[in-house]
Amino acid sequence: MIEDLLYSSPGWTNVGIFFLLGAALLMVVLGFVTYAILAERKVMGFMQLRHGPNQVGGRWGLLQTVADVLKLLLKEDTIPKLADRPLFILAPIIAFAPAFMVLATIPFTDRFQFADIGVGLLYYIAISGLTTIGIVTGGWASNNKYALLGGMRAAAQMVSYEIPLVMSVVGVILLAGSLNLNEIVEAQRSGWFIILQPIGFIVFLIASVAELNRAPFDLPEAESELVAGFHVEYSGFRWAFFMLAEYVYFFAMASLTTVLFLGGWLPLPFLGFIPGAVWFALKFSLVIFILIWFRVTFPRIRADQLMEFGWKVLLPVALANIFITAIVKQLFFM
Amino acid sequence: MIRTEEMLLNVGPQHPSTHGVFRIVLKIDGEIIKEATPVIGYLHRGTEKIAEDLQYTQIIPYTDRMDYISAMTNNYVICHAVETMMGLEVPERAEYLRVMAMELNRVASHLVWWGTYLLDIGAVSPFLYAFREREMIVNMLNELSGARLTFNYMRVGGVKWDAPEGWIEKVAEFIPYMREQLKGYHQLVTGNEIFMNRVKGVGRYTKAEAINYSLSGPNLRCTGVKWDLRKNEPYSIYDRFDFDVPVSDGGDAWARYQVRMAEIEESLKILEQAVEQFPKEGAILAKVPKIIKAPKGEAFVRIESPRGEIGCYIASDGKKEPYRLKFRRPSFYNLQILPKLLKGENIANLIAILGAIDIVLGEVDG
Numbered sequence: 067m068i069e070d071l072l073y074s075s076p077g078w079t080n081v082g083i084f085f086l087l088g089a090a091l092l093m094v095v096l097g098f099v100t101y102a103i104l105a106e107r108k109v110m111g112f113m114q115l116r117h118g119p120n121q122v123g124g125r126w127g128l129l130q131t132v133a134d135v136l137k138l139l140l141k142e143d144t145i146p147k148l149a150d151r152p153l154f155i156l157a158p159i160i161a162f163a164p165a166f167m168v169l170a171t172i173p174f175t176d177r178f179q180f181a182d183i184g185v186g187l188l189y190y191i192a193i194s195g196l197t198t199i200g201i202v203t204g205g206w207a208s209n210n211k212y213a214l215l216g217g218m219r220a221a222a223q224m225v226s227y228e229i230p231l232v233m234s235v236v237g238v239i240l241l242a243g244s245l246n247l248n249e250i251v252e253a254q255r256s257g258w259f260i261i262l263q264p265i266g267f268i269v270f271l272i273a274s275v276a277e278l279n280r281a282p283f284d285l286p287e288a289e290s291e292l293v294a295g296f297h298v299e300y301s302g303f304r305w306a307f308f309m310l311a312e313y314v315y316f317f318a319m320a321s322l323t324t325v326l327f328l329g330g331w332l333p334l335p336f337l338g339f340i341p342g343a344v345w346f347a348l349k350f351s352l353v354i355f356i357l358i359w360f361r362v363t364f365p366r367i368r369a370d371q372l373m374e375f376g377w378k379v380l381l382p383v384a385l386a387n388i389f390i391t392a393i394v395k396q397l398f399f400m
Numbered sequence: 401m402i403r404t405e406e407m408l409l410n411v412g413p414q415h416p417s418t419h420g421v422f423r424i425v426l427k428i429d430g431e432i433i434k435e436a437t438p439v440i441g442y443l444h445r446g447t448e449k450i451a452e453d454l455q456y457t458q459i460i461p462y463t464d465r466m467d468y469i470s471a472m473t474n475n476y477v478i479c480h481a482v483e484t485m486m487g488l489e490v491p492e493r494a495e496y497l498r499v500m501a502m503e504l505n506r507v508a509s510h511l512v513w514w515g516t517y518l519l520d521i522g523a524v525s526p527f528l529y530a531f532r533e534r535e536m537i538v539n540m541l542n543e544l545s546g547a548r549l550t551f552n553y554m555r556v557g558g559v560k561w562d563a564p565e566g567w568i569e570k571v572a573e574f575i576p577y578m579r580e581q582l583k584g585y586h587q588l589v590t591g592n593e594i595f596m597n598r599v600k601g602v603g604r605y606t607k608a609e610a611i612n613y614s615l616s617g618p619n620l621r622c623t624g625v626k627w628d629l630r631k632n633e634p635y636s637i638y639d640r641f642d643f644d645v646p647v648s649d650g651g652d653a654w655a656r657y658q659v660r661m662a663e664i665e666e667s668l669k670i671l672e673q674a675v676e677q678f679p680k681e682g683a684i685l686a687k688v689p690k691i692i693k694a695p696k697g698e699a700f701v702r703i704e705s706p707r708g709e710i711g712c713y714i715a716s717d718g719k720k721e722p723y724r725l726k727f728r729r730p731s732f733y734n735l736q737i738l739p740k741l742l743k744g745e746n747i748a749n750l751i752a753i754l755g756a757i758d759i760v761l762g763e764v765d766g
Binding site for chain 2: 110113114115116211212215218281282284285291292293361362363364365366367368369370371
């Protein structure tokens with residue numbers, strides 16, 4: 067349906083339909099964020115001998131996040147007196163907008179995708195890099211020392227980990243022969259790239275956790291060191307926007323991992339009768355679960371060790387992976 | 401050339417990782433600490449001065465609030481000091497109860513340290529696991545004394561309450577359970593690559609430095625000095641138990657971690673023997689006068705608390721209140737080395753170093 071719309075003449079009706087679809091996706095994403103936060107708290111609770119939310123919305127705490135968001139909406143909007151006002155207001159938006167933009171290229175099923183562009187993967191990586199600017203801006207504009215340190219850490223970390231992240235997917239691109247995410251999924255019919263590109267997958271997973279600023283790489287907001295890092299001065303809805311950006315990225319990154327390495331919507335052999343959307347959701351949930359599991363298990367890495375690890379370990383490994391993939395492909399598959 | 405500027409950063413007194421109301425003023429260049437000045441006293445309550453107006457028994461609840469993570473040892477040190485002055489003989493059963501209470505509290509204290517230290521380093525879960533086990537200890541001590549944190553259990557000449565029925569069996573059951581859990585702790589944390597990277601070689605000092613800075617407890621033993629008052633100057637009935645004094649020679653946060661974890665096991669050993677030897681019956685309080693008066697003179701006793709040597713000095717002029725009371729509070733002394741350790745480190749290491757010293761602010765500020 068989206069395909070037809072893209073190639074039809076641009077009338078107001080079509081614009082309207084597209085706008086509505088976009089709004090629908092936003093609702094889906096917000097719904098996901100609501101329940102991802104709940105899931106995270108529940109899973110963490112389960113692993114940490116606690117119950118997690120169990121008061122608001124029945125014993126599963128189904129409305130807990132809704133209540134939290136309402137509370138954030140009602141909070142007083144405080145801006146520090148000495149903050150850089152325009153930047154302070156702008157920062158959460160800069161951080162959030164790209165998070166939602168990257169979702170356009172993700173193929174959720176073989177038909178449900180918003181923009182099937184040729185350089186989908188490149189688009190994702192390029193746009194997601196913009197969020198760093200929002201975080202650094204937020205850290206700088208707050209006029210707070212902890213926020214500044216957090217912002218600086220974020221900049222250093224995201225720049226360093228963007229590179230191994232890109233390098234780790236080059237192997238996938240080589241095998242698929244395309245940057246288009248749909249074609250990458252199609253190329254996995256004979257075997258998922260997690261099997262064909264195990265090293266690439268591991269590097270990608272680690273780098274993506276670092277990109278997401280999640281434990282064990284949650285240095286920009288390291289609670290025990292920098293109190294809350296870059297968003298220490300934010301409260302109410304602006305703070306919620308940073309959190310929203312973080313969880314939308316969580317959604318996007320898990321989707322991308324599913325698409326690149328776990329075969330997207332493709333079913334397991336002999337189970338083709340289950341629709342693609344279900345497969346996608348299953349694989350996607352698995353990635354989400356693993357990321358939550360990481361957070362519960364690992365201590366936080368130190369800033370200098372993080373840099374060292376990124377540049378001295380991940381990058382060479384990713385480069386070696388490209389090299390080996392290229393040679394193997396040239397020798398055996400051409 | 402980029403122009404850089406040193407920045408003044410106030411860490412604390414409200415900060416998640418300063419373990420209370422500790423404040424450090426840092427001069428930082430980027431994230432590198434050029435100078436660190438600790439500021440203490442936010443929790444100062446003047447325990448020593450208040451004590452001058454109190455009878456000896458009344459002082460005991462105040463000691464609970466110094467090192468509130470291990471209140472039993474604080475209870476003991478004041479009672480021990482008064483008993484030493486009066487030359488009191490404490491009944492055997494009371495001594496066993498005291499030792500068991502103290503060792504249980506030592507385990508609980510190290511568990512709190514383990515959990516919060518990992519919380520500082522960024523791992524959230526160990527804290528909850530540690531508190532599950534601590535909860536059992538706290539419940540046992542609650543049965544014994546009626547309080548979960550500030551026990552006020554010991555009295556000059558013995559203890560206030562006898563062990564309730566079945567209590568000894570509960571302690572006996574707890575020991576193997578705790579050993580099993582310790583294995584799990586080691587599996588979860590001890591071998592973790594990230595954790596090892598965070599603590600190995602961090603906050604290192606030598607044996608001579610440790611002694612010069614008057615460090616004690618695990619902070620001293622991590623440099624290889626085998627000094628534990630329970631072994632070297634046995635008080636109470638510690639000479640009846642067979643246990644080791646764990647040492648390590650790394651002198652860094654990792655060595656301190658190992659020493660504390662090993663100490664939990666040694667405490668369990670002591671508990672095991674105490675449960676076995678526990679006298680079936682007997683008094684729990686020596687025959688003491690209604691109003692306790694320490695004879696004229698002075699006395700200083702010291703014992704091994706989970707954090708180091710806790711000492712109590714009493715100068716008495718024969719009245720029912722002490723003329724002067726002074727506590728040697730191990731956290732306070734251990735904290736002295738902090739500015740030296742912090743020079744040249746980054747902020748992440750600040751947390752790892754401060755946490756490894758294991759301070760309790762109630763004790764630092766007195």
